Amino acid sequence: MSPPTPRIAIIGAGPAGLTLAALLHKRAIPFTLFELRPRPTPSDLAAVSGMLDLHDESGLAAVRACDLYDDLLPLTADCEQAMRLLDVDGGVRHQDADEGEGRPEVSRHNLTGLLLSRIPAEMIRWDHKLRSATRRVDESSSVLLDFGEKGTHVFDFVVGADGAWSRVRQALIPDAAKPRYTGVQNLVVTARQIGTRYPQLAELVGRGSMFSLGMGHVCASHHGPQDSARLYVGVGTDEEDFVRVRGLEGKTAAEVGSVYLADENLYGRWGEKMKELIRTVCDEETKDHPGQAAELRGIYELPVGHAWQHRPGVTIIGDAAHLMTPWAGEGANISMWDSLDLAAVLVDAWEAAKARGSDTDGGLRRVWQEELDPKLAAFEKVMQERGAVYAEESSNNGKMIFSDDGLEKFVAFFKSHGPPPE
Template identity: 45%
Template sequence: MAPFRPRIAIAGGGPSGVALALLLHRRGIPTTVFELRSKPTAVELARPSGMLDLHEESGLQTMRACGLLDAFQASVGDCSEAMRIVTSQNKLLHADEGTEDSQRPEIPRNVLTDLFVKNLPEGTIRWGQKALDAELACNSATGATEVMLKLGETTSGGDTTTATFDFVVGSDGAWSRIRRLVSDVRPSYSGVQFVTATVRLASTKYPRLVDLCGSGSLIALGGGNGILTHRGPQDSIRVYASVGTPDEHWAETAGLMGQTAAQVKTRLLADEGLFGKWAPGLKDLLATACDEETRDNPGLVADIMPLSELPVGYRWEHRMGVTLVGDAAHLMTPFAGEGVNVALWDVLDLAEVLGGVHGVKNATEWQAVVDERVGRFEEGMQARAKEKAGETMRNKEMMMGESGAEAMSQAMAQAMAAVKQRQMHLS
């Protein structure tokens, strides 16, 4: 008799969703991933995207478990681990080249996701299909729990279908539809907006900006706002104007809805409560990035995003047949660089749970074995996420404070002193 194979669905094809699919595939367990986007083209994958720094205990461990560490290491290099912290008047307070004690290599989000995707069997990912809703039911014949997914075709006019699974993993991000099965808690506004723009071919076109930003990350903070950058593919500088405001609908209130980045630039640089009083070099960086974004994408509306977060310590009541990972489980802002790392840690642990069940004959037996293990997985994940979300919240409050650069540079000095002390102790 062939071994029982559970019907497992993963809602969401971001890094954690496709990493989980690959981890299970390597254990001989097939899955189906539903991803609302169309399959990206080579041109789209090559475009600059957000950079992600992977940490040793989480992201890098997952790359090893997927057999992709060598491919990962071959894909980094667009952004070094160097960091500069400056005030709003461009006074340098801290600079480092990264530390040997804590290496965190940077990789473009698109490239990381594609590393997982191209190692999955063809057909694993159902591109252009979004999980619209989910419902738990009991199979009257077997007594097994079943999860009914309502799926929407995002590329063919919105047709809907329904599919049934023995287990569903919600990896579908901040506004997860799968989360509704276990909780009615929704993310709340964090008090921060990001305006994103990109300068491509920076070394050739704008060497002065390369000198300002360096080979890694620049963090300019002050007055409750910030300009954050990192280097990326196509010799790019990715620029995030971080605006602290209690108004979740700031873009609408400020009259920026429907405007291009070049148009939004005017408001950002004219308002003395935003970046109007910042140093000329930093204003030049922001202005150039906004102009280049519009030049590269004529007519495209500016990328203005209110950042949301789930409560620190968010938990849900365990239910058979479903669990959450990544942003669906513990959405946090990017101020500690932990989001993708805890997500990859989640799926590394979950793959061990789902892949560790053997010798069962049917869905009822499989669920009886796996359910308690999933419950323990959730307990551990939620405890870990609470710690990382707390760190993220503290960083957000520090960086978006009135004297963010001074506070962050002091924290970095303390962290580096602690590293040196550990190294001395070990030697």
């Protein structure tokens, strides 16, 4: 006998997948969430991670819908809503004080833990790497998910929240363009307790966000948990295979930092303040993770404005739908906005199906699919249009930041628009 409720699968436990799962559970709509990573331990979630500024119309709206806003606020004290814009010598070109409202910052790990608190553990299957998703060409519009040695599963509806290299996107859009390299290689490093151990560097980066840019490169930072400074050292280069070409495969952060600071085409001509910051944080990263290869990889994006035709039984959200660069601070926010809207569509379809009724359990699921299809098509149209706007903004910001006169443009942008994108 067919199950009475729709069989829904969510692929990916990032902000998009976890937000959708929390919202569906709140409305008593069952699902199964699959994630390729192992279940995070308390120590995993306590580790330092990147910061996200949540916006009122998107990320914060989703948090409120999950009834988590009051729980979020105590987690937003690590990073002030202030910005410092520096030149390559560490000179302050512009700064904005912390206004303490509008865009609270929360660490990725804290947001993950917060959302997980609203999802029953038995509804998540960790250590499940999706190998393929195949739409069945029959009246059921079901989707076959292949997890290799973990088995195969059939679902009535599959949501791909599986990021940049989404397997679900391949099923929805077989001829979709792949993410393209944006011309930036990003090194991520962290120093903890920076205020106590390196007060002069703590003063340089501040307790909010900082951007230093010039010569086609950027060094940005956020203040975070454990009084940390997390640096994003972005190299502008056409070399997509930069890591291999420069012999940086398997190198520690300290080793990568040494290469960067010795090369006059990279950071060798930057001022001593900024070089000390990069050197110190790279060294601290290696001390905390001895022998571990640096987190260094290219930044990719999907073509701005890419779209797809609606197909029953499957959709994509977040980075799977509109992977964008980080230069507008919108990626996680748009992902959670997608989830908020999609949850409303799924709930509306289920309520409408129950109101129509059916003589059989399987019939009720078929009625739900009939209700869902047009609502989903309308949602995807709005989502694609919205994603294109923010993706274009992010792409344009990146071009500005990494241009030859990026600093002057960024200062002008800051002065005319208020705080720049994070």
